[in-house]
Amino acid sequence: MKRDSIYYQIFKRFPGLIFELIDYRPEQAQNYRFESVEVKETTFRIDGVFLPPEDAKPKIILFAEVQFQKDEGLYHRFFTESMMYLNRNQSQYDDWYCVVIFPSRSLEPSDTTTHRIFLNSDQVQRIYLDELGSSNQQPIGINLFQLTIASDEAIAEQAKQLIQRVKLEQTDPLPKTEIIDIITTIAVYKFSSLSREEVEAMLGLSLEQTRIYQEAKAEGRELGREEREVEILKVTVPLLLKTGMTIEQIAQQLNVNLEAVRLAAQEKGT
Structure with missing residues (x-):
């Protein structure tokens, strides 16, 4: 964790x-x-x-x-x-x-x-x-700390109960949505081998609106964009090298990292 x-x-x-x-x-x-x-x-x-x-x-x-x-x-x-x-x-x-x-x-x-x-x-x-004592006798903020040391067997039920407390009780000055984000983050880290659907079923909520899910989606989009750029460079760089352009000129022309151009050139054995 x-x-x-x-x-x-x-x-x-x-x-x-x-x-x-x-x-x-x-x-x-x-x-x-x-x-x-x-x-x-x-x-x-x-x-x-x-x-x-x-x-x-x-x-x-x-x-x-x-x-x-x-x-x-x-x-x-x-x-x-x-x-x-x-x-x-x-x-x-x-x-x-x-x-x-x-x-x-x-x-x-x-x-x-x-x-x-x-x-x-x-x-x-x-x-x-x-x-610190029984979790149901502690403020919600203290419960967040207790959740980080919960056993694999107990964390799912504790997280679910804590989410219900957050929804029902007054949490000022702590925003409810951010508290739930922290709870789901702890659960996702703890059960990293489970699918999103399994974690949702375990906690009784949808992860789509939580910060950790949105950040994961953004990271996935960025990774996908980078992978696409790499594939494009693998095709483009060898062609430009054949025109007599240097690796430095290609990097400048395409406005990409010099090292990325070198790697693309090496992929094609040039």
Whole structure:
């Protein structure tokens, strides 16, 4: 399952959900931006940073890490990079928090002593998704996170029930259509071997209007267009080469990538 992509989509579309997880609601939670930021004068990038709106008072930066595999070096890397970012961007914040999300405690690094000053601080929270409680007792936003760790046997029913909840309940400020997009994305990634019809039957809805289906169609059209262009070049390039034109001249004349022309020429053994 492409969990990194899924969590990126969840946080990018609904940045306020991170505050539901940690049970803290700043006044402008929904106006935060989830970004991947590069730390100047260093060679690393922090993939999960929630940046406050410009007019936020106080300005609180939140660093988030989603960890679905065992990594003993996680805390050392995460806290080092977070502190480096704070050092380089002192004028951009008044306070900061760190959140680390695990599917279960078993994947947390075994060494919790070295970084105890952070781990025992009220500025750092560790979330264990399997300990959040029964899904029907949680807000819909929390249910999205729980769905990512559902078993193969349970995910279909959980997804179906969650879709029904979304349709029936008030979800403000989260748009219903975008929540359903996230649910279907999780299901499609989880059951990548199933056909569209099978996933539709499993979830009890049509995928044609969902974002993931529309994006897949667009990608398919683009791929088809590229394949057609390749086939046309395979015929056109050898003919133009026979007229004495160079590969560079052909690329310029046809307004196509030079490498694509070279490949077309090689296909014909020229």
